[in-house]
Amino acid sequence: MLRQVIGGDRATPRSPAPAIENLVSAWAAALARPVYRPMSHVELHRFTRWAALRLAGAAAVRPVDTRCAHDVGAALVDTDLLDRDDLPATVSALTAHLPAVAAERGAPSPDVAARDVTAAVVAGYVARMRARILDEQETVRQAEVQARKQTQDALLSSEARFRAIFENSGIGIGIADMDGRIVDANEAFASMLGYTVEEFCRINVADFVYPDDAQGMWELYAEIIEGKREQARVEKRYRHRDGRMVWTDLTASLIRDAQGDPLYTVAMAEDATTRHELQDRLRHQALHDPLTGLPNRTMVNERLAELFSRPGGRIGVCYLDVDNFKIVNDRLGHGIGDKLLVAISARLHQCVAERGHLVGRMGGDEFVILVQDPPPGEVALVADLVLASLASPVDVDEHRLVVTASIGVVETDVDDTTPAEVLKAADVTLYWAKSDGRARWAQYDPERAALDMTRFTLTATLAAGLERDEFEVEYQPIVRLDDGAVAGVEALVRWDHPTLGRLGPDRFIEVAEETGAIVPLGRHVLREACRRAARWNAENPGADLFVSVNLAVRQAHDPALVSDVADILADTGLPPHLLQLELTESALLGPAGRPVDAIGALADLGIRIAVDDFGTGYSNLGYLPRLPLHSLKLAGVLVEGLRSPTAGASRIVTSLVALAHALGLTVTGEGVETPAQAARLRTAGCDTAQGWLYARPAPWDAVVAALGRTRPRR
Structure with a gap:
């Protein structure tokens, strides 16, 4: 529009007079407020320059050219330039600057000319704006007439369309009055429940009220009848005619009617039976094991949550695992394994279902039985019934399988x-039941569980304890029985655990063997003991104090054992004959009962080899002549028997000592x-002894301080 207004007027003076420039600048500034404009600032300035020049020419002639000024006012409307707040700004700009422009153009009466031109601009603007408003009003009127005609046409056909939709809809639609009488219904709703429309309209809404309807459903309907609620959506079951x-x-x-009072209720029902049945099937699949049909882990957890939501209740749990089930899968195949699980599931369900307990499969060959509020002895009885139900063999195809299970019981x-x-x-x-021998049930014991947790903690922190140097070595003197002098010391490791306190080897050595940490731990103890003994013997020439260090089974079978011991002796400077390594029978002999090769290699280095805890278990005396041994250490259980003057215990010790001496040990x-134990050992010919009678294990400095004055306490 702007280009149409000013596009043809490109013949503007190259050097406009200052008065024109003042008018253009003031006018453009007045119109350039921060509101939306359909033109850029450049286009706005160009328009005001064009209009100012036209108005300057109109003011310069006599009489003034009011037609030209009238056209400029109309152009303001055609460009959509002004809103209602901009016309006063335009008049102000013209009033302030147009007289100077008229004077500059030689008008005889500049003020009068400027006033007449400004009035003509306003008149042109108002005339054009009035014409536009009238045009817009006419357009609105025509549109209203057309809309009214269309509405009348729509009203004429609305009832027919509604009836067509009502009758042909696939969704059931029924209309009832405030007394529950069905006044109209479509074929879809009637046939959904097995009726004709006529039959359906003789039924009252109250006839569809069932005792097992969802809670709160009819309360919602009552609120609709009372006008308290406009709409409600529920899942509703209807009883079909069949x-x-x-x-x-x-x-x-x-x-509602015209006065807003409740008039009818409209029910729209979509058949959801297929979807509901599918949801039931999916939920059953989600909560049941597909192989056995028993409740699965998810359903067991849901049932547990329900039981735990009742304050003051009790719960009994039997957690079952089939013994050696992996062998069935590995040797007979997973198909046989699956059939066996199905048979076991049937037996479990049969033996406890009549007692009202839930049996579920947790996965693999693990099952769980939940007992709600068990009476005294019920959970143990259930465990016994389960074991009894599995006592008879299970026939799977051509295989007769003997099945046992282990059960953990918690109440x-x-x-x-x-x-x-x-x-x-x-x-x-x-797993306690499994470790206790399988085919049994075990009762939960909090103290045993605490010990297991401690064991787990030790397993998890042992490696870190080695890195943090938490293990310390203590020493216990080994005393000659003939004169009471100290012949050697035994190195015993202790663990200063950061949370469990100071632990003896009985608490962590087995864990260290299981995890493999016994090898670096044993190397640490051996190096520390050899270093201490080497330094003391160097400071006390001729004392020949030996140090005895225990080797675990895993250490004895470590390929690097011999080289490690040789390196430690070389590094510390301890003579090999002053090192004694103590090994149990299981550490000395390999799986086939043959001596471990490393023992001979260690003896060849000049190291003393001692059998630790001799006399426990079923010692095989036949291996003694075949090993390069130097000493036997009688087990504490044998020495314990010497507390009282029992002839049998003394004769056993005397015989073992005689046997050892006969072998040169x-x-x-x-x-x-x-003192009685020491005296009887001395009488039996025992060479040395150690124990609390002489000294308790202690740090090295405390032990060496007592060397030379160690005697039995009377």
Whole structure:
């Protein structure tokens, strides 16, 4: 529009007079407020220059050219330039600057000319704006007439369209009055429930009220009848004419009369039976094991959550695992394994279902039985029934399989624990039953569980303890029985655990063997003991104090054992004959009962080899002549028998000492705590002894301080 207005007027003076420039600048500035404009600032300035020049020419002639000024005012409307607030700004700019422009152009009466031109601009603007408003009003009127005609046409056909939709809709639609009488219904709703439309309209809404309807459903309908609610949507079951149930998604709405009072209710029902049945099947699949049909882990957890939601209740859990089930899968195949699981599941369900307990499959060959509020002895009885039900062989295809199971039993108040803790406790107890021999059940024991947790903690922190140098070595003197002098010391490791305190080897050596940490731990103890003994013997020439260090089974079978011991002796400077390595029978002999090769290699280095805890278990005396041994250490259980003057115990010790001496071995009695034990060992010919009678294990400095004055305490 702007280009149409000013596009043809490009003949503007190259050097406009100052008065014109003042008018253009003032006018453009007045119109350039921060509102939306259909033109840029450049176009706005160009328009005001064009208009100013036209108005200057109109003011310069006599009489003034009001037609030209009138056209400029109309152009302001055609460009959509001004809003209602901009016309006063335009008049102000013209009033202030147009007289000077008229004077500059030689008008005889500049003020009068400027006034007449400004009035003509306003008149042109108002005339053009009025014409535009009238045009717009006419357009609106025509549109209103057209809309009214279309509305009338729509009203004429609305009833026919509604009836067509009502009758042909696939969704059931029914209309009832405030008394529940069905006044109209479509074929879809009637046939959904097995009726004709005429039959359906003789039924009252109250006839569809069932005792097992969802809670709160009819309260919502009552609120609609009372006008308190406009609409409600529920899942509603209807009884079909043939007796089966039809599930629907039902929406009930209220229709009011002209005064706003409730008039009718409209029910729209969509058949959801197929979807509901599918949801039931999917939920069953989600909560049941596909192989056995038993409740799965998810359903067991849901049931546990329900039981734990009742304050003051009790819960019993039997957690079952089939013994050696992996062998069935590995040797007979997973197909046979699956059939075996199905047979086991049937037996479990049969033996406890009549007692009202839930049996579920947790996965693999693990099952769980939940007992709600068990009476005294019920959980143990259930465990016995399960074991009895599995006692007879299971025939799977052509295989007759003998099945046993291990069961962990937990019984507790729900207020004292959580579902996760109960299942964890049952799982832990299950593995107690397995470790105790399988084919049995075990009862949860909090003290045993605490010990297991401590063992787990030790396993998890042992490697870090080695890195942090938390292990210390203590020493216990080994005393000659003939004169009471100290012949050597035994190195005993202790663990200063950061949370469990100071631990003896009985607490962590087995864990170290299982994890493999015994090898670096044993190397640490051996190096420390050899370093101490080497320094003391160097400071006390001729004393020949030997140090005895225990080797575990895993150490004895470590390929690097011999080289490690040789390197430590070389590094510390301890003579090989002053090192004694103590090994149990299981560490000395390999799997086939043959001597471990490393023992001969260590003896060849000049190291003393001693059999530790001799006399325990079923010692095989036949290996003694075949090994390069130097000493036997009588087990503490044998020395314990010497506390009282029992002839049998003394004769056994005397015989063992005589046997050892016949083989050229020395004998040490361990665990000596009383003078009577020491005297009887001395009488039996035992060479050395150690125990609390002489000294308790202590740090090296405390032990060497007592060397030379160690005598039995009377």
